[in-house]
Each structure stands twice: as structure tokens, then as C-alpha cells.
Amino acid sequence: MPDTTIPQSWEARAEAASFFGFTDLPSIHARGTVVLTHGTGPYVHDTNGKTYLDANSGLWNMVAGFDHPGLIEAAQAQYARFPGYHAFFGRMSDQTVQLSEKLVEVSPFERGKVFYTNSGSEANDTMVKMLWFLWAAEGQPERRKILTRKNGYHGVTAVSASMTGKPYNSVFGLPLPGFVHLSCPHYWREGRPNETEAEFTARMAQELEDTIAREGADTIAGFFAEPVMGAGGVIPPSEGYFQAIVPILRRHGIPIISDEVICGFGRTGNTWGCETYDFMPDAVISSKNLTAGFFPMGAVILGPELSDRMQNAAEAIEEFPHGFTASGHPVGCAIALKAIDVVMNEGLMENVRTLTPRFEAGMAELAKHPHIGEWRGKGLMGALEAVHDKDTRTPFAADLSISERIANTCTDHGLICRPLGQSIVLCPPFIMTDAHMDEMFEKLEGALTQVFKEVG
Numbered sequence: 001m002p003d004t005t006i007p008q009s010w011e012a013r014a015e016a017a018s019f020f021g022f023t024d025l026p027s028i029h030a031r032g033t034v035v036l037t038h039g040t041g042p043y044v045h046d047t048n049g050k051t052y053l054d055a056n057s058g059l060w061n062m063v064a065g066f067d068h069p070g071l072i073e074a075a076q077a078q079y080a081r082f083p084g085y086h087a088f089f090g091r092m093s094d095q096t097v098q099l100s101e102k103l104v105e106v107s108p109f110e111r112g113k114v115f116y117t118n119s120g121s122e123a124n125d126t127m128v129k130m131l132w133f134l135w136a137a138e139g140q141p142e143r144r145k146i147l148t149r150k151n152g153y154h155g156v157t158a159v160s161a162s163m164t165g166k167p168y169n170s171v172f173g174l175p176l177p178g179f180v181h182l183s184c185p186h187y188w189r190e191g192r193p194n195e196t197e198a199e200f201t202a203r204m205a206q207e208l209e210d211t212i213a214r215e216g217a218d219t220i221a222g223f224f225a226e227p228v229m230g231a232g233g234v235i236p237p238s239e240g241y242f243q244a245i246v247p248i249l250r251r252h253g254i255p256i257i258s259d260e261v262i263c264g265f266g267r268t269g270n271t272w273g274c275e276t277y278d279f280m281p282d283a284v285i286s287s288k289n290l291t292a293g294f295f296p297m298g299a300v301i302l303g304p305e306l307s308d309r310m311q312n313a314a315e316a317i318e319e320f321p322h323g324f325t326a327s328g329h330p331v332g333c334a335i336a337l338k339a340i341d342v343v344m345n346e347g348l349m350e351n352v353r354t355l356t357p358r359f360e361a362g363m364a365e366l367a368k369h370p371h372i373g374e375w376r377g378k379g380l381m382g383a384l385e386a387v388h389d390k391d392t393r394t395p396f397a398a399d400l401s402i403s404e405r406i407a408n409t410c411t412d413h414g415l416i417c418r419p420l421g422q423s424i425v426l427c428p429p430f431i432m433t434d435a436h437m438d439e440m441f442e443k444l445e446g447a448l449t450q451v452f453k454e455v456g
Contacts, residue, residue, distance in 0.1 A: 010035040010047040024404050024419075031408060039066020042429045042436055044416070054416045055428045055440050060230065060262050060381075061293035063430040064342050071294045071338055078334035087116060087328035095333035102340060107284060108272055109303040113310070116299055116328040120261035120287035121155025123298035124224065127257055127285060128159050129322055130300065130310055131221040137313030144178050145215055147208075147223040147254070151184040151232030154224055154259055163224055165232075180215060182207055184229070187238040188374045189385075189393070197239050205244035217252040222282075227273025230262035233423045234383035236376060242279040255282040255306065261298070265289035265340065266349040266430060268379035269356055276378065282306050292339035295332040348430040352380045355432055362441040363426075371452045380430065383423040384448075395422050396455065405451045415443040 007016045011032035020028060035047045042065050044054050057063055064071060078095065085093050100114040115130075117123045128146055135143040148154060150165035162175035165184070169175065183204060184190055191200045212220065225242075229235040249256050258281035263273030266289060270276045274284070283306050287298035302310060314320040326332070343349055356379055363382045367375035373387035386403060388396045396402040403419030410417050410424075418425040428440060 024401070026401075027404055027408055034411065041065045041067065042431060050414065052411065052414050052416045053436065053439055053443070055426045055444075056416050056418045057427050057429045058293050059288070060267070060427050061288035061291075063266065063289050064292040064339065064348060065429050065431045068292065068294075068342065070342060070346075071292055071335060074334050074338035075294060075331060078331045082330045084326075085328075085330055086323075086325055088323055092328050093330035093333065095330045095337065096328035099328075099333040099336050102337060103286070103299060103301055106271055106340065106344070107301050107303075108274055108280060109301070111304050111307070113302050113307040114299055115302070116297065116324075116333075117287075118296050118324055118326055119155070119298045120259075120285060121157045121160045121298075122324065123261070123285045123287060123300050124154045124160040124163060124257075124259060125157045126322065127224075127283060127300050128163070128221070130302075130306075130320075131255065133320065133322075134306070134309045134313045135221055137316055138309070140218065142219050143221045145180055145220045146178065147180050147182060147211065147220060149184055149225065149229070150181045151186070151235060152181075152224070152226055152229055152259075153231035154226075180211060182211055184232065184235065185237045185241050186229075186232075186235045188376065201238045201240045201244050204238065204241060205248060208245050208248050212248070212252050212254070217254065220252070220254050222255040222257055223249055224257045224259055224285075226259045226261075227263045227277050228268060228378050228381065230381070230427075231420065233385070233420045234377050234381050234425055234427075236378045237277065242274075242277045246279050257281060257283045257285060259285045261285055261287045262381070262427075266343050266352050266379075267381055267427065269349070269353045270379075271344070271349070273378075289343065290339065291332060291336045292342065294339065295329070295335045297329070297332040297336060343430065351432070352430050355380060355434075355437065358434065358437055359426075359428075362437065366441065366445060366448065369448060369452070372448070377426075380432075381425075381427040383420065383425045385421075385423045387422070400455055402451070402455065405455070406447055409447040409451050410444060413443040413447055415440060415447070417444065 007013045014033040014035055036044050038045055043051050045051050103114050104112045117126055148163045152165045154160045154163040161169050162179040165181040185204050187197050187200045258274045260273055264286045268276040274281050282303050284301040291297050363375040370390055371386055372384050373390055373393050374385045376383055388394045403422050403424055406424050407417055407419040
């Protein structure tokens, strides 16, 4: 007789043996998991034979879809040729060298250097260590404070989670000392009564100036910013935001790091989000689209000044004592080289630009619903924020779990999207067609109608 104590279904097996992160556990207990077997184009398929249009691109990153033949071939060829190595002790693969050259070439910088990690979290963590390292080497070890924004998301390691301005990190006793979170630059939600957008931007800039004065510029190592806040709920900055804050940082000698984990390689319609918002950072953090999701990889791309300063600091002690076993992995680098080519030369970034007006029109149409307070976004990323009362922008009661309800109902309809706070986020793959867009909006509209009717 079979052992009845062993779970039989895929869903039960997943819950019995897996510990979930960033997952609404009441939904898992009520609905079970979705166990996926494969993907085709922008669709994924589960163990029950159901198909879903993944309007979240996996986790922002599967921009070329789930079965791109060129990316699969690049991985297979490199595994057959040289399946793994590191980038320690003066040794690295030829693919790693080529990728570093390519990243500097397509970066915002005239020249620079690249350091590899396995994720965006590790890349942000590494960047902080680099800043601490070079400031100490330059005789300013007290410059350790890191400035970020509330609702900004920079990762989940202890350091990058300290940078992440999300209240849930308090359960870990984070942030660590020295991580300062300024106000979220979300004009619709954070603007004061009768405050214009220009006045709001000026207030964000003045807060930065006041924070630097309070903390002391000589204690601040750097400022990290997402061009568009992704996991904060797709929050574009207020008009003129970067043009207001970058001169302040420059005046005080504080490096600005552009966290391009989500925005980089096409999501906003340009190669980099800093290009979209017309500001020059001192370094760029890349991941996700870097390999189109086909391999876990992150990269710190240092601009010329930080490259020189880091090189001098390392030369002084004869090394930079930091790295990861799989840093610059040859298979990951081969995939990244192909992914960059696919996004930039196979029409994917052009497709983002082509689809953006259609995407914006679809979001604007859904935002006419009396329980959608705002739609916001940039390029092929957007969010719809649910509200109980549109005029007062009053959110739904927290115990209604409104965005989880909407996302779960979308899943029932064969559409994957992401709940964030009281918002529903869409960041579809770059290979979307008009027909895919129609399907996405039709299914989302049906879910919104159903849920808002249920909650009244």
C-alpha cells in the first residue's frame, strides 16, 4: 500500500518540502502553489496543463520569453566548451573578458571596469563594500553612511536589505546603523495638498540637502537610486527629480549609484534608466535583463572616476579582498553576451518603444475604474493602484488584501501579474505582440471587475 503520509500532488509536495519567500502564505494555504513545468514565448505552463500569460516576465527578467533558441544555444555551447570557472587569482574565462568589454561599451561611461556577482542584491552589497573600501583607503573611514529612499528596493542581503526602504525588513532588525532612508519621490501619494509637482520635487531636493547637513557630508559614502522604483510599486520620480538632486550630491562629493537591476537593458525604452531620466551616475548596478533571466548574474559597472579610485585603493594593499565562487561564470557571461545582442540588436528594445503607447493607453483605460486611483509607469512597466475612495485616495482596508485578491483572480483567468502593496504591477516580456497585449488587458479587466464587485 502507498504511504499516505507522503504528499501526492505537486502542490502538496511543494508546500511540504519548500519554504516560501515573498509569498502570501494565506493564499498558499487556501489555493496551493502553482508548479510550472515549462514556458513558450511569454507563456508558462503548469503541472495541470494550464497556460498563463506571464505579465511579470518571471521576476521582471524573462524579457526574451521562456524558450528563446539563441539564448538556449549560447548556454548549451558554452557548457560543452567550458562549463564553469571563477574570476579569482588573476584568472578568468575569455567570455568574462568579452562581457566586461561589452558592458563598458554599452554603459553610460567612456571607460570603466566591471565586477561580477550572482544577483542584484550581491551587486548592491558589493558596491557598498567598494565605497567603504575606497573611502577608508583615501583617509576618510568615517564615510560609511548610505542614503536611499523609502520604498526603494535594493536587495535582500543584510546590507542591501538595509538599503531597501521597506517596513518588512524590521522583522530582521534591519536596517543596520548608518543606512538613511529619505522620503519616497511619489508625487501622487506623497504630495501635500495644493503642492505642485515642481514644488514637490524641490521639497525632495531640500530634504536631501537638509539630510546631508544633519548627517555630515564627510560621513556619507554614497547615494543609491533606482531610476524607476520597481518593487516599490513602479514609481517613476517626480518631474525634474534627478536634475534637482544630482547637483546637490556632486557639490558634496557624494557618489550617486544608479540601481539598474530592473530598468537596465531596455525596460524603460532605453538601454539604461539613467539615460531615460538624463542623469550621469558614478556607477551602474545591473542584473535581471543582463542575462534575460537565463542565468543568475549581477554586475557592478564602475565609471571612470570610481574605477581609478578603486584601482588605487586595491593597489595600496595589493588586492580587493572580495568576490564570489561563481563571479564571472563563463556560461553566465556567454548568455549575457547573447542576451545583450538579443535585446539591443534583435528588435526587442524597439518593440518596447513600439508597444509603450499601447501599454499606456490600456493602463489609462483601466484607471478610469472608480476603484483605481492612479496608473503610473515608464516604458513597458506599470502599476495600477487600487483605492477604496478615488477622490480622497483612501486605500482599501488592509485585511481585504486587495492586490492579492486581484492577482489571485488574474491567475484563475490565466494571467500572472504581481501584487505590491495595494497596487497591481505589470512588466511584460519585450516579445509581446498586440494580441498578447489585448489578452493581458482583457484578463486583467475581468479580474478587476470581479474583485471590486466582491469587495463593494
